[in-house]
Amino acid sequence: MFRIILLILGTGFTAFGQIDFEKASWEKIKAKAKAEKKLIFVDVYTTWCGPCKMLDSQVFSDRETGRRMNAFFVSYKADAESQGRALAVKYGVNAFPTGLFMDADGNLVHSFIGFRPVPEFIVEANQAMQATENGRIFTLYENAYEQGNRNVDLVYTYLKFRRIYNLPTHDLLEKVLKKMPDDSLQLPHWQRVVIENTQWTEGKGFDWLLMQKGTPNIKNKIEFIISNTVVRAQEEKDKKLFQKALTYVDSVEVSEKARELKTRYTMDFSAATRDFDQLADAAEQYLEQEIIPSLSADSQRANPEAYQKAIDRLSSVCWLYSEYVKKDRLTKVCDCVADVIEKEQNSVLLSHYASLLYKQGDFENAVAAQTRAVEIARNSNDESLADQEEKLKRIKRKKL
Structure with missing residues (x-):
């Protein structure tokens, strides 16, 4: 889930x-x-x-x-x-x-x-x-590496093979870098090895990348590494690693983008670690700072693309609220959705709204919202119609 x-x-x-x-x-x-x-x-x-x-x-x-x-x-x-x-x-x-x-x-x-x-x-x-030929080639390079061959072309090719086969490269790269003279990273071949094989926000390779963050392709790489480390922290439920990864977001992003990313990462991490109080705090912050400001009539006229993106984000956050946030913290998101569905005929958003109302115990209005969702799905030949109809039946039976 x-x-x-x-x-x-x-x-x-x-x-x-x-x-x-x-x-x-x-x-x-x-x-x-x-x-x-x-x-x-x-x-x-x-x-x-x-x-x-x-x-x-x-x-x-x-x-x-x-x-x-x-x-x-x-x-x-x-x-x-x-x-x-x-x-x-x-x-x-x-x-x-x-x-x-x-x-x-x-x-x-x-x-x-x-x-x-x-x-x-x-x-x-x-x-x-x-x-197999692939197996023979891979083990040939691996054996040469393990026997101490640190020729840059061999290291590059071996680590490239590992990436192709979804095998980690970061720790192997760090072992190489620790034994190399500091000026080695002035050489383009070794720079390429570092750029392609650094995976986490730690170590000599990542420190070098941070010093080059003004270069566009390296900035993109740093963003990927931060995201990758957040995912690793979620998998390992490592709060210290997660917090450390967040500290690097401000160093590579402008303030508004950094704020949005850190809030989104916090929602993800909280969900993965089942910290639902923290998840609710982050979701509310995300709603107030990243979604509601883009849903005004002025925003809709000035930037329709951002307006639609905000609706999509609202739909996602609604689902999260309905699944994991306590019912006494649903008022703000319900008010926000109520304003939007007065203007937008969106069956998915209406269906999420029905779930929120149901969770609050407002069964009558939950049925009304889901009925509208079914009607919109039917009129637009939406492929979700059968699911929407089944959900309406469950709400009426109070078995959602």
């Missing part, structure tokens, strides 16, 4: 994951691997197997392992005593856990038996990756 909030309000939300095990038929697993030009990894396990459970809790849930496996493999779990029995028999599995690495046609390229901690599991996966 929180992911929906973040997408609506505009910052997005990126999960920092684990191995994604597909739940599909074996034929679909092979088809997916072939379409994505990946190998297949099969975890053959039993429910009573202790080492199998250790793989789940210690290895498959590891963030770096998950990203790496998701980049190069389509992964599948096979219970050898249930849905995976035929697969276990076909590949002669009689000890658990067994890891099977295959090509997209199901031909075995590598396997292992027993528990492997993360470093050893990665070694097994790397060995399997030699079966």
